[in-house]
Amino acid sequence: MTEPDQEMPQKSGHEVIRDYLRTLDASPGVYRMLDAQARVLYVGKARNLRARVSSYARPTGHTGRIARMISETATMMFLTTATETEALLLEQNLIKQLKPRYNVLLRDDKSFPNILVTSHDFPMIKKHRGAKREKGSYYGPFASAGAVNRSLAQLQRVFQLRNCSDAMFESRTRPCLQYQIKRCTAPCVGQISKDDYRAQVGDAQRYLSGKSTEIQEKLAAQMAEASEAMEFERAAALRDRIKAMTQVQTAQGINPRSVDEADIVALHLEKGQACVQVFFIRGGQNWGNRDFYPRVGVDVEEAEVLEAFLGQFYDSKDPPRHLILSHEIENPDLMQQALSDKLGRKVTLAVPLRGEKAELIDGALRNARESLARKMAETATQSKLLKGLAEAFDLPGPPKRIEVYDNSHIQGTNAVGAMIVAGAEGFMKNHYRKFNIQGEGLTPGDDFGMMKEVLSRRFKRLLKEDPDRTQGTWPDLLLIDGGAGQVSAVAQIMREMGVEDIPMVGVAKGVDRDHGKEEFHRTGKRVMALRHNDPVLYFVQRLRDEAHRFAIGTHRAKRAKSMGATPLDEVPGVGAARKRALLAHFGSAKAVSRANLADLRAVDGVSDALAQRLYDFFHDRG
Template sequence: MQEPSVEPFNAQEFIRNLTHQPGVYRMYDVNGEVIYVGKAKDLKKRVSSYFRKQLDSVKTQALVSQINRIDVTVTNTEVEALILENSFIKSHLPRYNVLLRDDKSYPYIFISAHEHPRIAYHRGARREKGEYFGPFPNGGAVRESLRLVQKLFPVRQCDDSYYKARSRPCLQHQLQRCLAPCVGIADEQEYQEQVRLAKLFLKGRNSDVITTLVGKMENASMALEFEKAARYRDQITALRRIQEQNSVSGNQHELDAIALYRESGFTCVHLLTVRQNAVQGSRSYFPKVPQHSSDEEIMESFLVQYYLNQNHGERIPAEILVPSLKLATDELTTQLRSALGVNCKVIQPKRGERAQYLALAGKNAMNAVQSKLGLQSTMDTRLRALAKVLPDSKTIERMECFDISHTMGEATVASCVVFDSQGPRKADYRRYNITDITPGDDYAAMAQALEKRYKNAIEKENVPDLLLIDGGKGQLTQAETYFKDWPQPPILLGVAKGESRRPGLETLIFGYSRKTIQLPADHSGLHLIQFIRDEAHRFAITGHRQRRAKARKTSSLESIPAVGAKRRQNLLKYLGGLQQVKSASIEQLANVPGISRSLAETIYYALRDE
């Protein structure tokens, strides 16, 4: 049980820094007990709905009044969030999950003990003989699982009354979703085997199901029963696709996945706990890290301190997954085994299900750091620290940062990100496509970006107090030149990357005076500069990649005047493709329907002037 929080829960502060990604949220009371678990397609929107001024449900009001802390676990998809929600509900049994739903018992998937078992939705007392799988968080989850099972395993889902009254196969048999045992078409042994595989699937033993199906496919192929082999092949393909899409449940019985993420002075180690083939919990740790500590040193220290601490109350797992760092995993394994007296192993997975768990832990570590970076208290501290470094004493209310991104001069994009005392102002972010410059000329690109951004800035009264330029003296010179005639130009600050481009070694260059300083790696003002610079870099790269991808998907013919969609289609169809069009002679182009001699010449020379 965690220590009760001293400070009251600040819902607005928490929500402001929440991600819009899918995931699961857990609400805790003052005693550290989980009182509610929920899933969301958009965590920020869903959690925000609990803290509106007007709440219709009295029960929801009661829940909100008891919230002392909220934890979130980010997932890749909403389906993964649903599975993880179910896992958390079963492990924590939060009292408000039932009360705030519909006051009914949890639904299950039921497989009857009938001669020809059926798979069905079940809620209520378990009177009928058979196996029950669950509980599931809601009825929608059960119906979604039933649809999936029906696609994978041709077992009947109809009621017994419907089953007994059949005289000919129903539509489900024609769709190959049922073997039609009701009219004696199904092979008895095959039907029972499909029921057994469905049970294994519902227990999470997907690998066992695939192994069995592979054997059956090979046997059917050897017996020249190719239609049956094809059915098994389709089942295997569908199952493998499900395994690839799901990162929160699988066939790994017991392990911990530990990921590390560092940004702008924050270091997060995220621990993902997997037990009984599913994620049972996760937690972010923010260790105090000395300057210039390597990732390897941080990870080794965490492993030793966490697992040798007998107070953490967790059973040591058989496998401990860590990132691909330069770690002496064999030595760490030996040390942990000797110290703890258990048979555990430190592993660095490269692919497969284990790598998926580790990637999910990394995603949560990144989300935790970014939430920390956006906290108001952190912004205030960093802004005050930065203000002390700047030569001008005026209040810093608006900060902007530029960055340029391109691939060897191709598809150059400039980004401008905006921050204020509250953090990022994403509505004010802008990207600028840079054109008509020498490819790769970052100085010209910066000059053009400044012109596009600030040509009407004074009239609109959105001039920044501080302008950061990601780059050295050359990029800073472009900003100095642009603002030289302004009566009140912004403070200019160039951010030059240090040796080996490692964070913490940046050199700050003040505009006009060219004074340079290097702040300590743990300086709060430097952390703010790094945060803004990294955000500008991320925003620029994203825009560049989108523009580059669009350019590479666009046909060269689209830029030629008088060549519309119909003529492009004729050129590609009659000449056999874009490469053939590019290599065709003027005579060959002129022979294409709709292409005159003069237009053929235009196309010919246009394609060679690219």
Template sequence: MLENSSPAFNHEHFLKYLTGEPGVYRMYDVRGDVIYVGKAKNLKKRVASYFRKTVDNVKTQTLVNNIVDMDVTIVSSETEAFLLENNYIKKYRPRYNVVLRDDKSYPFIFISEHEHPRLSFHRGPKKKKGEYFGPYPSAWSVRESLRSMQKIFPIRQCEDSYYRARSRPCLQYQMKRCSAPCVKGFVSDEDYNEQVKLAAMFLRGKNTQVISTLVGRMEDASVNLNFEAAARYRDQISALRKVQEQQFVSGTQQELDVFGFAFRNGIACIFGIFIRDNQVLGSKSFFPKIPKGSIDKEVFESFLLQFYLAGNKLIPQQIVIPIKFDEMHTVEVVLSQEAKRKVKFYEGVRDEKRKYLQIANNNAENSLETQQNQQKSIFARFTHLEKILELDSPIKRMECFDISHTSGEQTVASCVVFDRNGPLKSDYRTFNIDGITPGDDYAAMAQAIKRRYKSPTNDAKLPDLLIIDGGKGQLSQAESHFKDWPEDKKPLIIGVAKGTSRKPGLETLIYAYSHETIAVDFDSPGLHLVQHIRDESHRFAITGHRARRHKVKTTSPLQDIPGIGPKKRQMLYKYTGGLHGLKKASKAEIAKVPGIGQDLADIIYDYLHS
């Protein structure tokens, strides 16, 4: 690929030497930011169309007025141009492009290839050996499916480290949600693997075959007078039939994605229904960022490419689309090459596809209306808060900090971000706090603020309003950090102190530096906005803390000792009665564990008691 660029933009000079080959062009503003990325079969014709004397599109006129420089990347085909354009949009997130906000990979259900396979949630590259089912539209739908399957198939869902360390069955066995393959004598390998196969069949949508198999097993057990096993099969069949009844849409489509579309007042909603193995895995609403003046065809085409080319998403053989767009055939070719099989678009005009498309369009309209009402509410809250704080300029970005820990351990600070559309989750951050006195919330707050706002020069996204969850003590940490910053760089800082009863509506807002309190009515929309971001920062801090605490729980303290692998750890726990027993054991007792010896026992003892 060949790159061309001009240091000082002059469109006539630029077009004079521009090639007619396929490629991608980037437009820059006065700050050097990429404001638009486009693709073209013929670069010269496409770029020249922006500078015609008669351009009616307001978006194009505004875009052209902001161009200071351009460059192009020449590629070998139009298909390659589509792929490169998508990569550039993802990288630069330009102001005048339609940008999909949620481009993360979708989760899968994973069955591992262990001796006793594990059923688990998976997101990311498929590096582990095993079978992947999905993708599902949300983590919630995966966890709901795993919960349902746990009641039907007694397959382990525990972490490998937990599974290896067991010497007796856990609570899941007592609740009949696991057959305890971790302990010998509770389930044979043959019976366990049969349940794994049935679970895989269930995930492929072969519910009827699974039920038929279980019915046969139940009858055989009854004939052999094994009534306990027959009762287990009966319960499995009953649970499976309940799951079948709960599926809200059933059909005959093996692999299909259906998209509904609604576009009104500058907001677009694309609603996706995802079908795999004759089952509706779930659905999701998408609200891409849209520049003013965009048309529906452009919005939907951009969404479709960014959605499927974001990586780690299964591209189905059939995609039902709500509207035609100009480059449908080329996009089909691009997706087919990416999927390495034939991908075809359908307009949903017949039978079952029409039914699904109608459901998707109805949901898109409903989601769009809900989003618009929510935006009106959020806008009103921002406006009211600006009046309360007597601000001359609007609040475009606000951030809130909170601290979470358990008795001072595994302290985590959260930073939550809102813009005028509400929560901006892509900018949320958590900070693992170390090197402080356990339980010192003031020091934790100071460390988090210092790490978030390093200096006034290199912080591109400074908030207009910074909210600290806490009283004057926490507020003083922010005051100290920003004390020497230039006045035009300092954010407005307020603290949120809970009332004596800690009930919502009785909070006190406190200005930084002056420590003046702000009078706010309990039913004030501005206060509701502050409560919203405060509660969100609290939720996010607790989530981060729980994740850190879980990681510590599931990590063995012996993992850092050289020469202690999984087998020796298991032997140590088995012979001493777990970590608690190992800490109580003497060096001589540790040395008696098979495969340890005196030298290693000395190292283990000293490590655990240092």
């Protein structure tokens, strides 16, 4: 007989799942499986929720991964949708947000750069990343910033479009260096007519749209005309532009004849790891490729991985008209419908078996295999280094997450703190963080005070967002750029916050501040050093140098921004266009601050209300 105060045995996973079947119907929707601590284990979609969930209620017949997931399930959550397509989109969105342990997860989801030709009387050509809010024509995506920069450099040689900002363009009184080296036609000072410049812009846009042959024929005809007219300097300039265009096409490597707009997506699985290669083909031109390493399990199939990748990858990006895949996916019709709805036009999915498209897939698969082999070799090396780090600093085990901190400033101005993160797979750049130093009581150049502020803010946030340390965001090791003083200051902060169980090492320059003679400081222990040829020493140096690089870059960006700032930036309703108009009219922000109400109203684009707001703002300040 069971005692009254004795707890009943907790139901196992498939029994918990079976209890939910009574409340489910045949609607499409999304389900979530959660463990006893309410952590999301898995997010899935279903055409028929009851049928899909019933498959988990069986105690046998599952792969090892699914069996483990079921055994850990304590509760479930459900959300019905109108269609299965909506369920697919919601599923991938939730996976990206919640990062469940048993889902295939795309870990690197940065935006891709584009080339933007702006909307202006004399358009500029430039690199653009992020939301497409600025008016103009966008061409992309390109696989990397380097791919865009190389293309822009060659396009400058061919089409000679301006790349200066509108403010600089409007303030020029004579041609800049770009004109002297034949990279721009100097429309800012009237060296080319508006119509001729527009013709160059049109040629550049046609080229970016894939009509390169047409442009080359046009330039060749113009070169022949110039030669016949004995305009040899003009003919030589046109010859150089044709040569530059040929170099662009040669550098692109793959330029498929039968594919105008597509992403080539190839997957290679090996030993529980995956690599997806994506080649971007636009306008019949190869605009580069990127490799991705989604998180997968040992018993997943290609169809599941590739479908999850496509859903998450195109959740925040516009798909092209065609997707050429290396493997079939589980729900091709559903994915095609979802992507077509997103783009507003038909998107097709294909797994080619022969012809040029199959050759493109073979090339992408080869890249995926080679990239994964390199990644696995690097991971093995990284594991050895982490193990060596644990032995060198008497850590309980190889750290899974190392956080490295550094500060950067010039005599205390534009001070920033930087945090970089490294783990078993190398630098985790999407976890890097920057901190604008806010402490008003800090003495300029007080490195101890800055480090205290950075660490306080970091761990206050951790204690608030992940107090149970279950989300993998807590570090196993802190590396601080500094010696005994820095370590003591940080240790004091950690004690005050009740976080004293995280190992911390201060990395200080040693004798003569030489690279290779670093000293390591730890709380309550003697100063130590590593052999000059120890791989662990080189590893720590790389970590510290990466933190220093990130801190310096963040500081320079902040300083550049502050140098261009004016009091006008603080006035509500004054955007970039009105700021330019005010500065052009008065000559400086100081002159704007001294202007009377009537003069402010005389500026183009400044309404009576804004003029009054400007006048009141500067008078209140005074």
